[in-house]
Amino acid sequence: MSIILTEDLSFKYGQLLVVKGLNLAVAQGEVFGFVGPNGAGKSTTIKLLLGLLTPNSGSVKLFDRNLSDNRIDILKRVGTLVEMPSLYPHLTAQENLEIVRKVHRLPASQCDNILRSTGILDAKRKKVKEFSLGMKQRLGIAMALIHSPELLILDEPINGLDPEGIQEFRFFLKRIVSEQGATIFISSHILSELEQLATTVGIIAHGKMKYQGLLSTLKAQHAGRLVLQVANAAKVIKNIQPIWSDATLGEGDSIQFPGSIQTDAPKILTHLVHSGVEVYGMMFEQPNLESIFIQLVNSKDHE
Amino acid sequence: MRIFFSLVSSEILKLRRTLALWTIVLGPLAVVILQSSLWLNAKNGFGTDLDLWLTFTTNILSMWSLFMYPLVCALVLALIYHYEHATAGWQKLYTLPVAKWKILASKIVGALLLAFSSFIVLISISVIGAFIMDALHPNIEMPREIPIAAIAQRAFFVFVSMLLVFAIQNFVSWRWETLAVPIGVGIAGTFAALFASGWKYGYMFPWLMGIHALFQTPDKYEISLWGGFIGGVVILAATVLYSARRDIG
Numbered sequence A: 001m002s003i004i005l006t007e008d009l010s011f012k013y014g015q016l017l018v019v020k021g022l023n024l025a026v027a028q029g030e031v032f033g034f035v036g037p038n039g040a041g042k043s044t045t046i047k048l049l050l051g052l053l054t055p056n057s058g059s060v061k062l063f064d065r066n067l068s069d070n071r072i073d074i075l076k077r078v079g080t081l082v083e084m085p086s087l088y089p090h091l092t093a094q095e096n097l098e099i100v101r102k103v104h105r106l107p108a109s110q111c112d113n114i115l116r117s118t119g120i121l122d123a124k125r126k127k128v129k130e131f132s133l134g135m136k137q138r139l140g141i142a143m144a145l146i147h148s149p150e151l152l153i154l155d156e157p158i159n160g161l162d163p164e165g166i167q168e169f170r171f172f173l174k175r176i177v178s179e180q181g182a183t184i185f186i187s188s189h190i191l192s193e194l195e196q197l198a199t200t201v202g203i204i205a206h207g208k209m210k211y212q213g214l215l216s217t218l219k220a221q222h223a224g225r226l227v228l229q230v231a232n233a234a235k236v237i238k239n240i241q242p243i244w245s246d247a248t249l250g251e252g253d254s255i256q257f258p259g260s261i262q263t264d265a266p267k268i269l270t271h272l273v274h275s276g277v278e279v280y281g282m283m284f285e286q287p288n289l290e291s292i293f294i295q296l297v298n299s300k301d302h303e
Numbered sequence B: 001m002r003i004f005f006s007l008v009s010s011e012i013l014k015l016r017r018t019l020a021l022w023t024i025v026l027g028p029l030a031v032v033i034l035q036s037s038l039w040l041n042a043k044n045g046f047g048t049d050l051d052l053w054l055t056f057t058t059n060i061l062s063m064w065s066l067f068m069y070p071l072v073c074a075l076v077l078a079l080i081y082h083y084e085h086a087t088a089g090w091q092k093l094y095t096l097p098v099a100k101w102k103i104l105a106s107k108i109v110g111a112l113l114l115a116f117s118s119f120i121v122l123i124s125i126s127v128i129g130a131f132i133m134d135a136l137h138p139n140i141e142m143p144r145e146i147p148i149a150a151i152a153q154r155a156f157f158v159f160v161s162m163l164l165v166f167a168i169q170n171f172v173s174w175r176w177e178t179l180a181v182p183i184g185v186g187i188a189g190t191f192a193a194l195f196a197s198g199w200k201y202g203y204m205f206p207w208l209m210g211i212h213a214l215f216q217t218p219d220k221y222e223i224s225l226w227g228g229f230i231g232g233v234v235i236l237a238a239t240v241l242y243s244a245r246r247d248i249g
Helices: A042-049 A071-075 A093-104 A109-117 A133-145 A163-180 A191-195 A215-221 A233-240 A262-274 A289-297 B002-014 B019-040 B052-087 B089-093 B100-136 B148-161 B163-175 B180-196 B206-215 B221-245
Strands: A002-013 A016-027 A031-035 A057-062 A078-081 A151-155 A183-188 A200-205 A208-214 A225-230 A254-258 A279-285
Touching: A002 A042, A002 A183, A016 A042, A016 A183, A016 A200, A016 A208, A031 A042, A031 A191, A042 A057, A042 A151, A042 A183, A078 A133, A093 A109, A093 A133, A093 B002, A109 A133, A133 A151, A133 A163, A163 A183, A183 A191, A191 A200, A191 A289, A200 A215, A200 A289, A208 A215, A208 A289, A215 A289, A225 A262, A233 A254, A233 A262, A262 A279, B002 B100, B019 B052, B019 B100, B052 B089, B052 B100, B052 B148, B052 B163, B052 B180, B052 B206, B100 B148, B100 B163, B100 B221, B148 B163, B148 B206, B148 B221, B163 B180, B163 B206, B163 B221, B180 B206, B206 B221
Parallel strands: A031 A183, A031 A200, A078 A151, A151 A183
Antiparallel strands: A002 A016, A002 A057, A200 A208, A225 A254, A225 A279
């Protein structure tokens, strides 16, 4: 069953179409990374998923139920952190949690439980204006988790955190997934930030989905290239192009074999050596997630 | 209904340690101090013909309804809404599993309770102020019996007739994120009331409805009282309905 399912979802701000026919499917138990550059439509999509915005067309289904008809029942099962945590700085951590606890009609002890599991129990009587950004994020997560939701929707929760804070936050989320078994939908504008967390990713640019699927599949689809340093590359390439038509001249005296996988290397190398080509070096370049991301975002199928 | 009370109680919780809460004490205190000072300066007192309690509290209520309450109302509502505007609190509130109309309705009920409390604080401080005056001034002797029902009725009339001002300030504070707009509207309304007081239809001007209801101006005060009340309820209801249909961007 898909926990989140959108069909042909579109939304306009005035005349500007910011989400264009988005089809999103997030399965139960997944950690879904929703990635796109700033202004790609991530936050708008999240607001549509939470009923904060009304779509111009298309539908949103959460837990297999239409959001527009079952908003309250659905939101009982969802925890959210949209952009910065919405905290009242003049109140203490406990008082901020109380506001949410009362609405969910949970026992008072639940505040302490969730503060303990988010590691900020000691700061429960401290005013939020005295909190660091990392602590605020933890409290924001505590507010999202207080009612043990089945789905956690987090919009750019890593924004503004220092590297240590990011690592801590990542570790913390992993623990939440393993302990509570919740489905997590997390957005970011940096794909590599989600690499260690997300199992599945959706890449959005200009309001359109560019890729949706396993992170490992995405990497496999963008295979690396073999780069060989040879003597007189311009002459050598003429010799090998009848066999490897994709081969191109690289920087310096090098030849590139795009799309090659590591197992192709012995065959290419053997051929060159047998043809009397002097090979000085061999390198296998695997594109990193950022370059895959940039490639996808800049691909031409957007309007 | 229990959810609604939970929301109202959350709204009250949010007021802890806020300037909004202090305003409902400091506003009335300023008016009572000012009125008491004026009376303390009257060397010969006020004789025995006057109903001292009603005169003293009515003077306070007129100052309150004409100047201080509209400003207190503007400041308190602007601050209450600013806490949400400044923290992106609306996004959190509207993702809570409750009907959308209840979010703003609970906030309005919380703010109304606060506004009503300011009247209770005003009357309480007035009584304390009167006793202090009685102790300090050789020629002012407040009667031992306080006409609390009559005072409360006058205060209640002011509160009810000023509901329209409350509703206007509530709408402006909700609709505009900056503090400047609601406070500007509050100041502009209060000043405009000074000029409108001489106008023959002044009793229909929202910021003057309180004073007309207080003095029960013949042929006019019913319009001020009911007009303020019904106008206020209509605007508040319309704001709540509008908020339930509005997107949270």
